[in-house]
């Protein structure tokens with residue numbers, strides 16, 4: 001892989017294109033809510049969702065029928081142009097899109113239509129099925145040319161979906177391929193197919209992927225029949241743990257943001273919440289929402305709880321200049337656990353700035369002396 005010099009990395013890739021950002025802004029993005037801009041019923045709901053969801057994403061790729069690709073692209077342009085407070089750093093809700101795959105017949109028209117028409121409102125472009133740095137380099141140069149032509153003053157950021165085995169293998173070079181890289185999401189359906197995993201679910205766990213409690217002492221495990229042996233507990237495992245953890249490390253290393261992705265069992269709100277929470281605990285900043293009812297789940301899970309913030313503030317207060325060790329409720333806290341607490345406190349501050357209800361809850365926390 002050829003590496004750019006440090007100086008060249010932050011140079012615009014086209015004369016007249018906006019300067020790349022040195023840091024990716026930490027804008028709240030707990031839920032990236034997908035809608036089909038060619039579906040009139042869904043599109044009609046978009047204005048009413050502003051302020052209730054951190055990101056609205058006009059989807060142009062999979063889940064949009066081939067016959068509706070042009071209508072979806074045009075619908076997104078119309079919605080972006082006619083909806084106030086959506087995208088472009090002005091409002092509470094960002095506007096993203098997911099373009100078609102780089103080898104599809106639609107992607108070039110997606111980019112050459114969207115950037116001149118609504119490039120000033122589009123915060124992030126999600127690129128599906130990214131295989132390696134070369135895919136990001138292609139998008140990077142093309143966006144710079146289109147931004148220059150359109151006279152844009154702010155670079156559009158790029159988000160890659162991790163949904164091929166090669167993409168997972170190349171995840172670090174993908175994250176570091178361009179200063180436009182904003183983050184990564186897991187694409188569990190395409191990734192499962194590409195890896196030849198044997199699950200047909202869109203994200204989430206699988207009852208067959210488990211570990212089982214040992215048989216009682218003195219029993220020959222060969223004699224136990226799992227079907228007639230209900231006494232042995234089974235523990236379902238997370239099929240996606242390895243990939244999410246790998247994605248989180250690659251993103252943290254490059255100063256960009258990891259997201260879970262889709263949870264296809266819309267009816268199972270409980271398992272959806274579990275999957276989202278696992279991702280939150282592992283370091284993801286948000287997830288996708290495919291149906292309006294997943295927005296509230298994502299907002300709840302990806303906002304630190306009042307209890308966590310109360311504890312984190314106690315530790316911050318007790319640690320004074322941030323060095324040494326103290327005991328709080330029987331537990332040791334030191335320089336490192338202070339940093340863990342600051343992750344939560346800083347996230348709470350960012351969220352409180354855009355979510356008045358959450359601000360009220362965090363403001364009501366009484367400071368308890370350690």
Ligand SMILES: CC(C)(COP(=O)(O)OP(=O)(O)OC[C@H]1O[C@@H](n2cnc3c(N)ncnc32)[C@H](O)[C@@H]1OP(=O)(O)O)[C@@H](O)C(=O)NCCC(=O)NCCSC(=O)C[C@](C)(O)C(=O)O
Pocket residue numbers: 033034035036041042043045059062063161163186187188189190191202261262266289290291292
């Ligand atoms: C699942 C579906 C078919 C159920 O749609 P439905 O109409 O059957 O659901 P409903 O419960 O009956 O809907 C109730 C109301 O909500 C509306 N509605 C419903 N959904 C939305 C929405 N998203 N945004 C805004 N409004 C929505 C719907 O139009 C209806 O309106 P109404 O009350 O006026 O009749 C529908 O929700 C949907 O199409 N969601 C988006 C699906 C999508 O974007 N999939 C692609 C992302 S996942 C993926 O690509 C994989 C990945 C990463 O690539 C990889 O793993 O490889």
Ligand SMILES: [Mg+2]
Pocket residue numbers: 062128163187189190
């Ligand atoms: Mg996919």
